[in-house]
Amino acid sequence: MYQHEKKPFYITTPIYYPSAKLHIGHAYCTTIADSIARFHRLEGDDVFFLTGSDEHGLKIEQKAEAAGVKPIEYTNKIVAGFQNLWKRLSISNDDFIRTTQERHIRVVQEIFRRIYAKGDIYKGKYTGLYCTPCESYWTEHQLDENGCCPDCHRPVQEVSEEAYFFRMSRYQDRVLQYIEDHPDFIQPVSRRNEMINFIKQGLDDLCISRTSFDWGIPVPTDPKHVIYVWFDALTNYLTPIGYLDDPARFKKYWPADLHLVGKEIVRFHSIIWPCILMALDLPLPKKVYGHGWLIVDGDKMSKSKGNVVDPIGLIDEFGADPIRYFLLREINLGQDGNFSRDALIQRINSDLANDLGNLLHRTLNMTLKFQDGVVEAPQGEGAADASLKQDAADAVEFFAQNMEQMELSKTIKKVWAFISRANKYIDETAPWALAKDPAKKQELANVLYNLLESLRLIAVMISPFMPTTAERIWKQLNLPQDFHSVQLEDIQTWGGTPAGHRVGTPVQLFPRIDIEAENKKYEAKLAAEKKAKAQQEKAAKKAAPEHAAKDGQISFEDFNKIQLRVAKVLQAELVPKTDKLMKLVVDLGDEQRQVVSGIAQNYKPESLIGKNVVMVINLKPAKLRGVVSQGMILAAGKDKDLEVLTVDMPAGTEVH
Numbered sequence: 001m002y003q004h005e006k007k008p009f010y011i012t013t014p015i016y017y018p019s020a021k022l023h024i025g026h027a028y029c030t031t032i033a034d035s036i037a038r039f040h041r042l043e044g045d046d047v048f049f050l051t052g053s054d055e056h057g058l059k060i061e062q063k064a065e066a067a068g069v070k071p072i073e074y075t076n077k078i079v080a081g082f083q084n085l086w087k088r089l090s091i092s093n094d095d096f097i098r099t100t101q102e103r104h105i106r107v108v109q110e111i112f113r114r115i116y117a118k119g120d121i122y123k124g125k126y127t128g129l130y131c132t133p134c135e136s137y138w139t140e141h142q143l144d145e146n147g148c149c150p151d152c153h154r155p156v157q158e159v160s161e162e163a164y165f166f167r168m169s170r171y172q173d174r175v176l177q178y179i180e181d182h183p184d185f186i187q188p189v190s191r192r193n194e195m196i197n198f199i200k201q202g203l204d205d206l207c208i209s210r211t212s213f214d215w216g217i218p219v220p221t222d223p224k225h226v227i228y229v230w231f232d233a234l235t236n237y238l239t240p241i242g243y244l245d246d247p248a249r250f251k252k253y254w255p256a257d258l259h260l261v262g263k264e265i266v267r268f269h270s271i272i273w274p275c276i277l278m279a280l281d282l283p284l285p286k287k288v289y290g291h292g293w294l295i296v297d298g299d300k301m302s303k304s305k306g307n308v309v310d311p312i313g314l315i316d317e318f319g320a321d322p323i324r325y326f327l328l329r330e331i332n333l334g335q336d337g338n339f340s341r342d343a344l345i346q347r348i349n350s351d352l353a354n355d356l357g358n359l360l361h362r363t364l365n366m367t368l369k370f371q372d373g374v375v376e377a378p379q380g381e382g383a384a385d386a387s388l389k390q391d392a393a394d395a396v397e398f399f400a401q402n403m404e405q406m407e408l409s410k411t412i413k414k415v416w417a418f419i420s421r422a423n424k425y426i427d428e429t430a431p432w433a434l435a436k437d438p439a440k441k442q443e444l445a446n447v448l449y450n451l452l453e454s455l456r457l458i459a460v461m462i463s464p465f466m467p468t469t470a471e472r473i474w475k476q477l478n479l480p481q482d483f484h485s486v487q488l489e490d491i492q493t494w495g496g497t498p499a500g501h502r503v504g505t506p507v508q509l510f511p512r513i514d515i516e517a518e519n520k521k522y523e524a525k526l527a528a529e530k531k532a533k534a535q536q537e538k539a540a541k542k543a544a545p546e547h548a549a550k551d552g553q554i555s556f557e558d559f560n561k562i563q564l565r566v567a568k569v570l571q572a573e574l575v576p577k578t579d580k581l582m583k584l585v586v587d588l589g590d591e592q593r594q595v596v597s598g599i600a601q602n603y604k605p606e607s608l609i610g611k612n613v614v615m616v617i618n619l620k621p622a623k624l625r626g627v628v629s630q631g632m633i634l635a636a637g638k639d640k641d642l643e644v645l646t647v648d649m650p651a652g653t654e655v656h
């Protein structure tokens with residue numbers, strides 16, 4: 001029988017970027033981690049399960065600016081959405097780390113200091129081809145056939161800046177040696193081979209700071225630099241387990257047992273991260289597992305294809321457990337897998353409503369009908385009973401062994417094979433016939449006991465995958481043991497259902513879905529969304545210049561629609577609670593206007609008064625941070641290098 005030594009178990013998901021809404025693919029990653037964490041709790045391990053958000057970087061800074069809010073305000077809102085999603089999906093994380101939290105900033109800066117003091121961080125100059133949306137530098141030969149970013153296929157720019165570098169090259173041989181000596185460190189094995197080949201091509205030092213944007217953790221000794229991307233992100237794994245302030249706790253959970261990540265970020269976790277840890281003289285994580293990607297109806301999810309599946313919409317429609325079940329059953333962990341609504345509905349109908357739902361329903365109904373709902377003690381056993389018990393023991397053993405190996409899909413299939421087996425046992429033993437014969441009373445009691453006991457085991461075995469359903473089954477069985485205290489050991493022996501106790505009322509677990517009706521409803525919803533979108537586009541087109549040309553050129557008539565005028569600044573003051581916005585009152589010759597402009601970081605309010613600036617005067621009024629702006633002041637440059645256009649002409653002069 002499977003024996004397990006209870007131990008601390010530290011499992012992490014990646015921390016997610018708040019640059020876009022999370023889709024079903026992100027939910028897949030977290031659901032896998034959650035079911036593994038739940039299994040380890042069941043084994044009695046002292047589990048620490050971490051997820052979080054990776055909030056810094058240029059992309060976020062730009063998005064926040066476009067939304068007219070501070071980056072932290074922008075990420076607060078999106079991260080609240082992440083947390084809501086994880087709650088709705090029954091994710092049992094023990095902590096949620098945000099890279100913007102003080103506790104994390106302290107860790108990142110301290111790590112920088114320590115590695116710098118050791119001589120493994122140095123200042124240099126970085127020149128490279130940079131893709132802003134992906135926050136990645138690429139080498140020339142990595143670009144796509146159009147010379148664009150190989151990931152998002154947008155143009156890259158050559159960027160050169162002073163930067164700090166982490167001396168990763170120094171650790172190249174040691175990492176390679178480690179990977180070769182620890183066959184389980186990178187899984188699946190295909191990823192391991194990829195990583196070995198990658199290292200063998202040679203590791204460059206890693207650029208770990210930027211001066212081209214501000215939204216990041218400042219380099220402690222040189223705050224015009226911010227620490228960027230992986231050096232900030234990966235270190236999140238050390239923060240919540242007491243790296244700086246609780247050595248006993250840190251020792252308990254570090255090294256992590258499992259970093260679960262998507263296949264495209266295995267490299268960062270199995271090469272860069274080990275190098276950073278080696279520089280800190282810390283042990284390396286026990287395992288990095290790179291799972292495959294979820295694709296939708298055979299295609300990679302992307303905003304432009306319009307096939308991004310919103311997990312909240314799905315949860316509203318079907319509930320969290322069926323989605324979790326589908327994701328974990330349909331996809332083999334290391335491979336890409338397909339999501340399709342139709343396949344989800346089919347699984348709900350066949351596996352959940354039919355197989356599992358019916359087993360519970362029939363068993364409880366028969367117990368109520370034939371034994372007044374009371375469980376009677378079994379005595380003796382026939383061939384069918386013995387075979388069911390053997391199959392139950394096999395299923396539990398398989399469950400324990402395979403979950404330990406992260407064989408989630410295989411395990412679910414085995415549990416469902418046992419559910420089918422139990423349904424077949426009902427047909428074999430025909431309890432309704434036994435109930436008609438008073439001489440078969442004990443035989444009937446045995447059959448019902450075996451079914452209820454099977455359901456007890458099933459409830460526990462499905463709990464890592466479908467925690468809410470497992471608890472609902474437990475409640476309907478009305479078992480006296482607190483569901484949350486149940487351990488693997490409790491199902492490793494047969495007979496945990498006490499005799500003499502009364503079962504609960506059967507409630508349908510999963511109503512069958514009428515595929516046709518459901519699809520009609522769904523299509524109607526899609527059609528309504530499409531119509532609304534088309535209307536929006538039509539309205540936007542109407543408002544747009546009629547002669548817009550393909551190549552971005554505009555006609556003279558279009559240009560002529562923009563009314564530009566010289567405006568004299570009469571008053572200037574900062575808009576409260578923003579860094580960038582300034583409220584100005586200007587004289588346009590024949591009227592005064594209020595306008596809000598993003599120039600507060602470049603000018604002191606008083607320095608603007610009396611200046612004659614150029615302004616677009618027929619821009620539709622807008623509210624920025626609650627302040628009405630009637631026009632736009634023109635400026636050249638951006639960020640720190642920005643200057644408003646001034647002219648030596650009187651207020652009200654037309655500009656053309």
Ligand code: MSP
Binds near residue numbers: 295
């Ligand atoms: N912030 C980094 C990770 C830093 S970890 C120190 C990041 N964030 S992410 O939001 O872009 O992606 C988070 C995870 O979601 C990754 O593991 C990624 O593989 C996973 N997925 C994103 N799309 C996915 C699918 N379509 N399918 C499965 N997982 C996918 O990378």
